[in-house]
Amino acid sequence: MDLADTGRSVDGTGPRRGPLTVLRYVAGRLLQAVAVMFLVASLTFVLLHLAPGDPFSSASESVYTSPDVVKQMRQNFGLDQPIRVQYRLYLSNLARGNLGYSFSQSRPVWDAFRERVPNTLLLAIAALAIDFAVGIGLGVAQGSRSGSRIDRWATIATLTLYSMPVFWLAQVLMVVFGEKLGWWPTGGIHDPVTWAFRSPLGRSADLLWHLFLPALALGLVGAAGTARYQRAQLLEVIQQDYVRTARAKGLAERVVLWRHALRNALLPTITLIGLSLPALLSGAVLVETVFAWPGMGLLTTDAIARRDYPLVTGAAVLAGALVVLSNLVADILAHAADPRTRSIA
Amino acid sequence: MNRRVRAGLLLLAVLFASAALAPAISRHSPVDQPDVVRLQYAPPSWNHPLGTDFFSRDVLSRTLYGARISLSIACLSVLLSVTVGTMVGLGAGFAGSAVDAVLMRLVDAGLAIPRIFLLLVIAALWPRFSVTALILVLGLTSWFGTSRLVRAEVLSVRNREYVTASRVLGLGSSRIALRHVLPNVVAPILVAATLGVGNMILIEAGLSYLGFGVPQPTASLGNMIRDGQDALLRAPWVAITPGVFIIVTVLAFSVLSDGLRQASDPRSA
Numbered sequence: 001m002d003l004a005d006t007g008r009s010v011d012g013t014g015p016r017r018g019p020l021t022v023l024r025y026v027a028g029r030l031l032q033a034v035a036v037m038f039l040v041a042s043l044t045f046v047l048l049h050l051a052p053g054d055p056f057s058s059a060s061e062s063v064y065t066s067p068d069v070v071k072q073m074r075q076n077f078g079l080d081q082p083i084r085v086q087y088r089l090y091l092s093n094l095a096r097g098n099l100g101y102s103f104s105q106s107r108p109v110w111d112a113f114r115e116r117v118p119n120t121l122l123l124a125i126a127a128l129a130i131d132f133a134v135g136i137g138l139g140v141a142q143g144s145r146s147g148s149r150i151d152r153w154a155t156i157a158t159l160t161l162y163s164m165p166v167f168w169l170a171q172v173l174m175v176v177f178g179e180k181l182g183w184w185p186t187g188g189i190h191d192p193v194t195w196a197f198r199s200p201l202g203r204s205a206d207l208l209w210h211l212f213l214p215a216l217a218l219g220l221v222g223a224a225g226t227a228r229y230q231r232a233q234l235l236e237v238i239q240q241d242y243v244r245t246a247r248a249k250g251l252a253e254r255v256v257l258w259r260h261a262l263r264n265a266l267l268p269t270i271t272l273i274g275l276s277l278p279a280l281l282s283g284a285v286l287v288e289t290v291f292a293w294p295g296m297g298l299l300t301t302d303a304i305a306r307r308d309y310p311l312v313t314g315a316a317v318l319a320g321a322l323v324v325l326s327n328l329v330a331d332i333l334a335h336a337a338d339p340r341t342r343s344i345a
Numbered sequence: 346m347n348r349r350v351r352a353g354l355l356l357l358a359v360l361f362a363s364a365a366l367a368p369a370i371s372r373h374s375p376v377d378q379p380d381v382v383r384l385q386y387a388p389p390s391w392n393h394p395l396g397t398d399f400f401s402r403d404v405l406s407r408t409l410y411g412a413r414i415s416l417s418i419a420c421l422s423v424l425l426s427v428t429v430g431t432m433v434g435l436g437a438g439f440a441g442s443a444v445d446a447v448l449m450r451l452v453d454a455g456l457a458i459p460r461i462f463l464l465l466v467i468a469a470l471w472p473r474f475s476v477t478a479l480i481l482v483l484g485l486t487s488w489f490g491t492s493r494l495v496r497a498e499v500l501s502v503r504n505r506e507y508v509t510a511s512r513v514l515g516l517g518s519s520r521i522a523l524r525h526v527l528p529n530v531v532a533p534i535l536v537a538a539t540l541g542v543g544n545m546i547l548i549e550a551g552l553s554y555l556g557f558g559v560p561q562p563t564a565s566l567g568n569m570i571r572d573g574q575d576a577l578l579r580a581p582w583v584a585i586t587p588g589v590f591i592i593v594t595v596l597a598f599s600v601l602s603d604g605l606r607q608a609s610d611p612r613s614a
Binding site: 160165323 | 469557567594
């Protein structure tokens with residue numbers, strides 16, 4: 001969340017620091033996260049009940065299902081209860097980690113997620129690594145020689161990449177490097193034939209080999225934004241007085257850049273990591289579709305075609321929970337790293 | 346007007362004009378299938394400057410008519426989201442702590458669910474929505490960021506002298522909000538909205554690419570890419586053309602937004 005918000009929501013965190021104030025900040029922030037999570041769950045519940053009919057509406061119109069069976073099913077899933085009771089049931093189930101029962105998978109939603117979430121997180125983390133390595137590198141390279149020809153070309157390149165639909169880039173990469181050149185696989189998470197015979201090391205290598213193109217597509221689009229942000233940050237810091245002082249002391253430009261300017265220009269970018277998760281998860285849905293990467297996104301889009309409501313809403317709640325959690329961690333880390341955020345009261 | 350504003354506006358004028366003048370630029374219909382056997386995936390020619398797709402439909406026509414749909418969806422849904430976001434932001438900024446806290450936690454919740462998952466839930470619950478419904482759905486799921494921006498701006502101008510003066514004069518809260526505070530927060534809203542249109546084009550394209558956006562046979566830039574994905578090697582023009590159109594459009598909106606930011610805040614040059 002933004003700094004203005006953290007300042008308002010937690011009072012009494014004055015300039016005086018100590019373990020107690022940090023603790024109080026964490027507790028307040030935790031409470032806020034729980035409130036947001038409660039609202040995320042309520043929002044999906046409202047959406048579910050705004051929709052016409054219920055999961056068994058199509059079955060009740062069908063001649064093949066007897067009305068008694070449909071009635072029984074509605075009873076089993078508690079859909080005959082008043083909405084207040086359903087809401088309470090939904091929340092208490094969620095609180096216990098019960099996301100409901102998936103129709104299309106014929107098993108609890110959570111069981112389906114447990115298989116798929118690690119794949120999506122793997123893709124997201126690999127993409128994040130590419131995003132920040134390339135983005136920060138390029139942004140710093142541009143910022144330290146702004147106005148040069150390299151800077152101008154890189155600006156055009158990042159702007160183009162920033163405007164590119166991620167699924168389109170994924171497809172072009174897949175066709176060029178997968179189909180045409182055959183350097184990387186065109187889809188899937190591991191080789192269907194050789195996987196069974198591979199050693200653990202061989203399996204990891206195979207996994208990374210399959211991971212490369214999807215992570216590259218997702219990472220490059222993110223890197224464009226990160227580079228633009230990093231460049232702007234560095235340019236702002238370079239204008240500060242203490243950088244001028246460092247130069248005036250006669251320090252080498254390299255030392256000024258790495259020791260003085262970069263330290264302060266990097267912090268805002270690092271805090272972006274926690275905030276980039278929503279975009280990353282959204283992009284992952286699209287990239288997974290292109291590369292048939294068996295993650296949450298592919299699972300969810302498949303479930304829509306089969307009208308599997310519990311799974312789709314479960315995915316939204318879970319994605320929301322991941323984002324709330326990462327924001328929480330990012331805020332607490334930023335709070336710990338930057339003394340200034342602590343003194344905003 | 347600075348250079349970026351001019352460049353962005355010029356580029357957008359060309360893009361919007363080409364979409365608006367689609368019938369004059371290309372004489373083929375975007376949905377007609379003249380000869381599915383002999384004209385399938387026909388390469389660019391004099392008759393079809395950008396080739397044809399699987400159903401022998403003219404790619405240039407589909408791109409231009411698809412751009413009409415995609416641009417209208419993006420512009421109208423951003424208009425809706427900016428209106429709602431501004432109202433909520435003004436309300437939260439003015440109403441004081443309790444309402445503000447509730448509204449902002451609601452906004453936090455809205456921002457926490459990655460937008461595509463929110464849209465997928467809606468796509469699962471309401472199968473096949475019309476273009477109008479799509480505009481409503483996209484607009485009503487996108488105002489969270491704007492409202493937070495507006496609220497922050499309101500908080501920063503709320504205690505300025507001119508607002509205090511209007512309060513002393515006995516003006517009501519809503520009048521102060523609309524007449525005295527809103528004009529002063531228009532610039533950041535405009536910058537964010539311009540960027541938002543480009544973003545919305547990408548979101549609509551993604552949703553249509555997944556098959557949950559603009560329904561076939563109506564062309565949109567996103568569902569064209571979906572159409573062309575299986576033949577990227579055989580007939581690259583089918584998916585490359587709408588992709589390039591999207592990139593240029595989103596880029597133009599980014600440049601315009603950058604330029605507007607520079608113009609409204611000289612420090613960020």
